[in-house]
Amino acid sequence: xxxxxxxxxxxxxxxxxxxxxxxxxxxxxxxxxxxxxxxxxxxxxxxxxxxxxxxxxxxxxxxxxxxxxxxxxxxxxxxxxxxxxxxxxxxxxxxxxxxxxxxxxxxxxxxxxxxxxxxxxxxxxxxxxxxxxxxxxxxxxxxxxxxxxxxxxxxxxxxxxxxxxxxxxxxxxxxxxxxxxxxxxxxxxxxxxxxxxxxxxxxxxxxxxxxxxxxxxxxxxxxxxxxxxxxxxxxxxxxxxxxxxxxxxxxxxxxxxxxxxxxxxxxxxxxxxxxxxxxxxxxxxxx
Amino acid sequence: xxxxxxxxxxxxxxxxxxxxxxxxxxxxxxxxxxxxxxxxxxxxxxxxxxxxxxxxxxxxxxxxxxxxxxxxxxxxxxxxxxxxxxxxxxxxxxxxxxxxxxxxxxxxxxxxxxxxxxxxxxxxxxxxxxxxxxxxxxxxxxxxxxxxxxxxxxxxxxxxxxxxxxxxxxxxxxxxxxxxxxxxxxxxxxxxxxxxxxxxxxxxxxxxxxxxxxxxxxxxxxxxxxxxxxxxxxxxxxxxxxxxxxxxxxxxxxxxxxxxxxxxxxxxxxxxxxxxxxxxxxxxxxxxxxxxxxxxxxxxxxxxxxxxxxxxxxxxxxxxxxxxxxxxxxxxxxxxxxxxxxxxxxxxxxxxxxxxxxxxxxxxxxxxxxxxxxxxxxxxxxxxxxxxxxxxxxxxxxxxxxxxxxxxxxxxxxxxxxxxxxxxxxxxxxxxxxxxxxxxxxxxxxxxxxxxxxxxxxxxxxxxxxxxxxxxxxxxxxxxxx
Numbered sequence: 001x002x003x004x005x006x007x008x009x010x011x012x013x014x015x016x017x018x019x020x021x022x023x024x025x026x027x028x029x030x031x032x033x034x035x036x037x038x039x040x041x042x043x044x045x046x047x048x049x050x051x052x053x054x055x056x057x058x059x060x061x062x063x064x065x066x067x068x069x070x071x072x073x074x075x076x077x078x079x080x081x082x083x084x085x086x087x088x089x090x091x092x093x094x095x096x097x098x099x100x101x102x103x104x105x106x107x108x109x110x111x112x113x114x115x116x117x118x119x120x121x122x123x124x125x126x127x128x129x130x131x132x133x134x135x136x137x138x139x140x141x142x143x144x145x146x147x148x149x150x151x152x153x154x155x156x157x158x159x160x161x162x163x164x165x166x167x168x169x170x171x172x173x174x175x176x177x178x179x180x181x182x183x184x185x186x187x188x189x190x191x192x193x194x195x196x197x198x199x200x201x202x203x204x205x206x207x208x209x210x211x212x213x214x215x216x217x218x219x220x221x222x223x224x225x226x227x228x229x230x231x232x233x234x235x236x237x238x239x240x241x242x243x244x245x246x247x248x249x250x251x252x253x254x255x256x257x258x259x260x261x262x263x264x265x266x267x268x269x270x271x272x273x274x275x276x277x278x279x280x281x282x283x284x285x286x287x
Numbered sequence: 288x289x290x291x292x293x294x295x296x297x298x299x300x301x302x303x304x305x306x307x308x309x310x311x312x313x314x315x316x317x318x319x320x321x322x323x324x325x326x327x328x329x330x331x332x333x334x335x336x337x338x339x340x341x342x343x344x345x346x347x348x349x350x351x352x353x354x355x356x357x358x359x360x361x362x363x364x365x366x367x368x369x370x371x372x373x374x375x376x377x378x379x380x381x382x383x384x385x386x387x388x389x390x391x392x393x394x395x396x397x398x399x400x401x402x403x404x405x406x407x408x409x410x411x412x413x414x415x416x417x418x419x420x421x422x423x424x425x426x427x428x429x430x431x432x433x434x435x436x437x438x439x440x441x442x443x444x445x446x447x448x449x450x451x452x453x454x455x456x457x458x459x460x461x462x463x464x465x466x467x468x469x470x471x472x473x474x475x476x477x478x479x480x481x482x483x484x485x486x487x488x489x490x491x492x493x494x495x496x497x498x499x500x501x502x503x504x505x506x507x508x509x510x511x512x513x514x515x516x517x518x519x520x521x522x523x524x525x526x527x528x529x530x531x532x533x534x535x536x537x538x539x540x541x542x543x544x545x546x547x548x549x550x551x552x553x554x555x556x557x558x559x560x561x562x563x564x565x566x567x568x569x570x571x572x573x574x575x576x577x578x579x580x581x582x583x584x585x586x587x588x589x590x591x592x593x594x595x596x597x598x599x600x601x602x603x604x605x606x607x608x609x610x611x612x613x614x615x616x617x618x619x620x621x622x623x624x625x626x627x628x629x630x631x632x633x634x635x636x637x638x639x640x641x642x643x644x645x646x647x648x649x650x651x652x653x654x655x656x657x658x659x660x661x662x663x664x665x666x667x668x669x670x671x672x673x674x675x676x677x678x679x680x681x682x683x684x685x686x687x688x689x690x691x692x693x694x695x696x697x698x699x700x701x702x703x704x705x706x707x708x709x710x711x712x713x714x715x716x717x718x719x720x721x722x723x724x725x726x727x728x729x730x731x732x733x734x735x736x737x738x739x740x741x742x743x744x745x746x747x748x749x750x751x752x753x754x755x756x757x758x759x760x761x762x763x764x765x766x767x768x769x
Contacts, residue, residue: 001307001474004479007480015748150756
């Protein structure tokens with residue numbers, strides 16, 4: 001038995017040392033790594049609706065850092081990290097019914113999403129802050145292990161997205177999108193208190209730094225719009241009114257009628273759609 | 288609790304430590320610990336099915352005792368059939384009821400009689416086919432007076448539910464496993480090291496080979512109508528390596544884990560893809576099931592003793608039953624029948640026991656004839672896997688017709704083709720390692736003799752890093768559903 005444990009130890013020690021060295025190297029790289037966001041006055045934050053829907057090159061000085069499937073909690077952590085290093089005037093935040101759906105509460109526990117979300121957020125996130133969300137702690141530990149111990153990596157910052165306009169038109173899939181956003185099997189999901197709370201925290205944070213927050217809902221196809229449960233539309237409208245009353249600019253384009261050719265699918269604009277929409281958005285912001 | 292999960296990585300060292308440090312002085316304590324650990328392991332899947340497992344264990348334990356103590360043949364027979372009927376009854380209800388009900392209704396509907404059968408919405412208890420077969424072999428062996436009934440319930444319960452083999456085999460025999468359970472195990476350095484090595488190799492097969500192949504095989508099979516012939520061939524090939532890596536990987540982990548506790552399980556795979564004919568393939572694939580059917584079905588049916596027609600009939604029966612054992616779907620039945628058809632020419636020409644030894648034994652490479660035979664056998668197997676993997680017979684037929692209808696000789700057209708090429712490259716590395724180790728129990732079992740420690744360690748590190756870096760998305764073991 002002693003010989004067995006001795007051999008096991010001899011086998012494990014080099015492996016362990018390898019992991020420690022990787023950790024030290026990665027720690028060094030993290031401190032050296034620069035956040036790749038150009039100095040700009042406007043920052044665009046949100047999920048895939050924004051990532052595909054707003055072309056920053058049409059603004060005078062703007063950066064789109066939106067990412068696929070991003071919940072408000074990560075947007076908040078990103079803004080908290082970036083607001084001190086950037087000289088921002090305005091932050092445009094994606095605000096649509098699906099952003100306040102409780103499907104966002106599963107982003108740290110759903111196997112489809114969690115490892116991606118942990119990879120993006122483990123350097124900036126405070127997971128004690130995640131009231132109302134289940135956090136897969138083992139999944140988080142795995143991601144940290146992969147990122148910090150297994151290999152020396154130069155890149156660790158995965159939370160900065162960029163505009164991803166898509167020229168092609170995919171199939172319209174309003175049912176798929178709506179069921180993902182608003183339904184669990186056939187039951188209508190609840191609205192997410194955590195998401196609403198973090199949206200409010202973002203707005204408060206920006207206002208405290210004299211940065212103007214603007215909430216924007218991108219256009220969606222009418223076939224998708226019809227499938228949004230009335231309860232969600234009501235909660236969305238209530239929230240919209242609440243923000244307006246507190247002096248926040250809210251621009252809702254969800255019911256803007258656009259031809260099918262401007263959509264990538266039922267809830268995302270394509271390249272041409274984003275160009276047309278961004279031009280209108282710029283005009284409306286300035287008015 | 289999956290073998291390739293963090294939970295198992297914590298569970299195994301704890302049980303290992305308790306087993307060798309706390310219970311090593313007493314056989315009873317060793318077995319009690321194994322039983323508790325096994326029930327905990329099973330309860331992690333679904334604690335409700337624990338009762339079914341315990342009931343099945345109690346049933347076979349008591350009927351075994353009653354048969355052993357029976358004064359006459361009639362009473363022995365009654366207890367024997369009671370056990371068989373209840374065991375198969377459970378299997379029938381949980382696994383086959385819906386299939387029979389819907390198939391019967393379809394058959395009546397074809398005759399113009401509309402019936403709406405009531406189907407059961409029940410989950411298939413994990414491992415039911417495996418532990419039921421453990422119990423059946425025990426009861427049959429007692430009935431045939433090959434063994435005596437086990438008097439200790441704990442020892443019998445460990446035989447049925449020993450956690451490494453509980454959910455996906457190998458299907459053990461009382462004659463092989465019970466004597467090991469009844470004897471106190473002492474720690475063996477060589478066995479423990481060999482066990483760890485086999486676990487590592489099993490994890491590599493599962494995580495690197497099977498899970499990576501599964502990702503693309505699933506895409507191709509689930510959207511087969513969108514792909515051309517060459518891509519469909521690629522999908523079938525990837526599935527062939529997925530199922531091999533998955534199931535033989537599981538078996539390696541099970542055998543390695545059992546060896547850590549001083550127990551030897553039956554070998555389940557012996558490099559089946561290097562078989563030169565289908566008969567050899569079936570001597571090397573899922574050996575514990577093939578030999579189970581041979582001993583408890585083929586031989587009682589008369590085996591090969593009653594002339595050619597008898598041989599053919601019995602061969603078809605065991606292949607079809609073996610297919611049906613895998614699942615309640617016509618696809619499995621056709622898969623079994625197809626393998627019987629492949630087997631037939633060898634049986635008729637009396638060539639089914641030609642290739643009993645390892646291919647190209649003691650040589651680096653096979654002869655051209657051996658190579659072509661391996662390739663041909665592999666091709667037949669891959670073709671049959673299409674039925675095994677397809678969701679329905681219609682799906683299998685449309686998949687096969689898709690192969691021959693469009694662009695069979697073009698470059699496969701699948702998204703991320705470079706990644707698929709990378710997966711195929713890993714499969715090639717894996718095949719080379721398997722080929723080099725084909726004389727052993729598993730591909731890297733010979734390392735102790737041939738390689739010095741630093742080189743062995745280097746290889747183990749390389750395997751560990753391949754598992755970490757190139758491991759595919761975690762998938763459940765295919766054979767858990769059976």
